[in-house]
Amino acid sequence: MLSSDSNILRSSIPVVIPTERTVGEYVWHKLNSFDDNNVCLIDAYTGQQLTVGQLKHQSLSIGRALVAKGVTKSDKIAFYGHNSIQHSVLRFAAYFLGLPFCPLSPTFGAYEVGHEYRSTGATIIMTTNDDLPKFKDVIDNTDNNTVNVVKLVVIFDGQHKDYLTYDQLLIDDGANDGQSLLAARVPYFDVDPDNDPFIYIHTSGSTGSPKCVKLKHQSILILMHERGHFLDPDIVSSPGALKKHCIAFPYPFGHISGSAILPLQLCMGYPLVIYSQFDEHLLFKSVETYRITFLGTFPSFGRRLVDPDVFSRYDMSSLQIVNTGGAAFPGNVARDIIDKYNVIFREGYGMTEYLFITAGRNIADEFKSGNCGPVSPGTECKVADLATGQPLGPNSDGELCVRGLKLFAGYVNNDRAFGEAFDSDGWYRTGDIGHYDPSGNIYITDRLKEIIRVADGNLYVNVSPVEIEQFLLTHPSIAEAAVVGVNNRSGTQWPRAYVKLNSGQTTVVSDIDIKKFVADTLAYTKQLKGGVQFVDNIKRINIGKVDRKFYRNMV
Incomplete structure (x- = not known):
């Protein structure tokens, strides 16, 4: 809903203040409320x-x-x-x-x-x-x-x-x-719980090197007490809906999604199907085998759901809810999923620094592509004018800024970056461009951030161009480097490096040499599949940062 004071978005759902003080205490109480004989975890690959x-x-x-x-x-x-x-x-x-x-x-x-x-x-x-x-x-x-x-x-x-x-x-x-x-x-x-971190996890490095985020117990507890959010299968209340759910869990434990969602969804009392070796056909088969009702998906993977071969090969009639997050989901694909499987389709919006900024659209509302729903309980959001910083009204694009109970506690050993992440009124600047409609539903339309979105199987991985640049500078022949994302046919990106060699360089260094230098050490998601181009100088903006917009325009 829209607050009466100066275009600030707030939830109409009251915050549930947890009586537990730690995540461990909450999880223990929840598990003790379930039947010990109930299956809570299934590995689709091993059958365990x-x-x-x-x-x-x-x-x-x-x-x-x-x-x-x-x-x-x-x-x-x-x-x-x-x-x-x-x-x-x-x-x-x-x-x-x-x-x-x-x-x-x-x-x-x-x-x-x-x-x-x-x-x-x-x-x-x-x-x-x-x-x-x-x-x-x-x-x-x-x-x-x-x-x-x-x-x-x-x-x-x-x-x-x-x-x-x-x-x-x-x-x-x-x-x-x-x-x-x-x-x-x-x-x-x-x-x-007010000071001790529950988790330390690195960001993708959207505006610089990856930073280590601290999330306190209190932030996670508030998240776990929220109901009706886009990861909550109990939102299904139609007369024909199953009362017993089974949840597909494709989120990697090494990402913030898997780390935060694992205790959240397991404490709902429904079995989670995990994938020790992920394969899209294994996931489709698991929906059929375990009668999965709730499926988390990603834009690149979601397209496969409407593939005629998949639709005819697997019985996925048990599905009731398909949800997505992390990147824009093609509206035409989402509509096809709704039509083929007769499911509720919901999009959510959040980030490492603030889990679940939105709650997902109200299922009573008609589906509209890009609708991430209203802000979650205990969260305030404004859309700030990029020039003035003033809160904008409905249907005007600006930078989304948030504050509230689930906000992160800081960056490890980086107080300067933590301070720079907020405006003068204490709003966390997300770096995302978007707007809200007259009903208070949030839409993400662009990104200020410089991350490269690389496909990794069933999800997107955020890759920091600065991290790759810093590694390239450890090569003895490289003086400067700029890295940007190059769009590919899958709708994601590959890193490309623009490289300036040391003056007076006598050793012959090829683009193949530099690609190999990166591939031998960095993750495969950071390999320079977008190519290497040699330049005489690296263009920078007036504060010394790489002018990444210039290089993106060169692609």
Whole structure:
């Protein structure tokens, strides 16, 4: 709804103030309200299932074993690896202990893993056998690093001769002692919910290098108490709607989406279907097998839902809700999905710094492409004029600015960036361009941000051009570099680098050499598939920043 004071958007839904003080306490209470025999997690790839009772027992047992291994309140856990039931249980062990954790994107190479592990101050590594080599530099240098000493390494899957494994932690707990030790005290360590972070996670680096965001327990708790948002399957209230839902969970645990949505949706009491190895046909088949009612999707993946081959090959008649977020969804595709599957289609809007800015459209309203719905409870939003900063009225594009209860707590070791992210009245500047209609529904129309949107299987990955530029400058032959996104046929982008070589350069350096330099170290999403072009100078704006608009216009 639109507030009466100066074009400020506020929700008409009251905020539910949680009685719990920590995420671990909330999750524990929720799980105890469910039948222990109910299945809560299903891995569509392996067929493995986990009941509520098993989740509680295993996460508490692992928590006890970690304490016995010397884990303390001062530790932070870095998670890296694909979605799996073991990964999920380890996350819940962190909730119940009250330890902050640091998800690392599954797209990262060794360079990014080392940088982000150190910047978060993590002390515990939890990863897979296949991904462990990406931590080699971190582990090898631990003796020379008094800030990030690697205290413990835990392997999700299989066995390892040097490090603890998931199965060993369960054995080390002993006979059910974990229940008695932790169950009466969740979280195990003292947590100050108003100050202690629940999660440390890096941004995409939209206007500079990626920054490490701190999200407090209070922000997550407010999110988990919201109902009717676009990730809530209980919004379905039609007479023919199923009363029992099953939720497809394609969100990677290494992203903010997976990290925040995992406890949120599991605490709704419905089984989540996860994908330890993602394949679109596996997802379609899982809808048929498990009678999934609620499906999260992405623009690039959503197109496949209306493919005649998919529609005729799989029985997905159980679907009731399809939701999307993270990027604009083509309106014609959304309408085709609605028509083919007779579902509710909802779009949402949020970001790492502020989870769920909007609640998704009211399902009683007619579908309109781009409608992300009204602002969520406890959130204020304004659309600021790009020249004056003044709040604009309906149907006028400007920069979306927000403030409210779910706002992030800061950037780790970067107070300057935190201060610069707000205007003089305390509004967080999202960097997104949009407007709202007379009913207060928000539409995103453009981006001020400079991120490159790269397709990664079933989702988009935000890639920082500055991060790639900084890495290119470590090449001995490169003096300056500018990186922008180049549009491709899939509707996403590939990074392209404009490179100025050192003056007096005698060694012959080709575009292939530079592509290989990046590919050997950075994540595959940051490889220069858009090409490398050599230039005499790098054009900059008057404050010294790369004039990225100039290079985008050259594409």
